[in-house]
Amino acid sequence: MQDKYPQEESPEEQELKKIVTKKVVKLKSFYTHALLYALGIVVYVLKVYFGAPFNFFPLQYINGFVMAIWTIAFLVSAVDLFASYKIFGEEWEERKMKSILDKKIKKQKWE
Numbered sequence: 001m002q003d004k005y006p007q008e009e010s011p012e013e014q015e016l017k018k019i020v021t022k023k024v025v026k027l028k029s030f031y032t033h034a035l036l037y038a039l040g041i042v043v044y045v046l047k048v049y050f051g052a053p054f055n056f057f058p059l060q061y062i063n064g065f066v067m068a069i070w071t072i073a074f075l076v077s078a079v080d081l082f083a084s085y086k087i088f089g090e091e092w093e094e095r096k097m098k099s100i101l102d103k104k105i106k107k108q109k110w111e
Helices: 011-049 064-087 090-110
Strands: none
Touching: 011 064, 011 090
16 A cells, blocks of 8 residues: 655655656657658658659758758767767766765755
């Protein structure tokens, strides 16, 4: 049986929830960007290789230069999201979280 009144979360749990929430928001943003990028690739291929008449406002500006810049931006966001997990792994996150919480606890003791 669950308690009617949930227990208060420890500072560690609160900080962990913040980190997880940020990661989920970043992942959602990346997947949205990936979907839009895939649509952009389809439109570019249809326009350039199949001669589709996309001569209206947003699609008329899709060309090789725009796609090159967009590809670079997409790759940078992918590396930022996924390679940062490899470079800054769980051990680093745990040490960083402990450091932040220790600073917060020391600050609270002296106030």
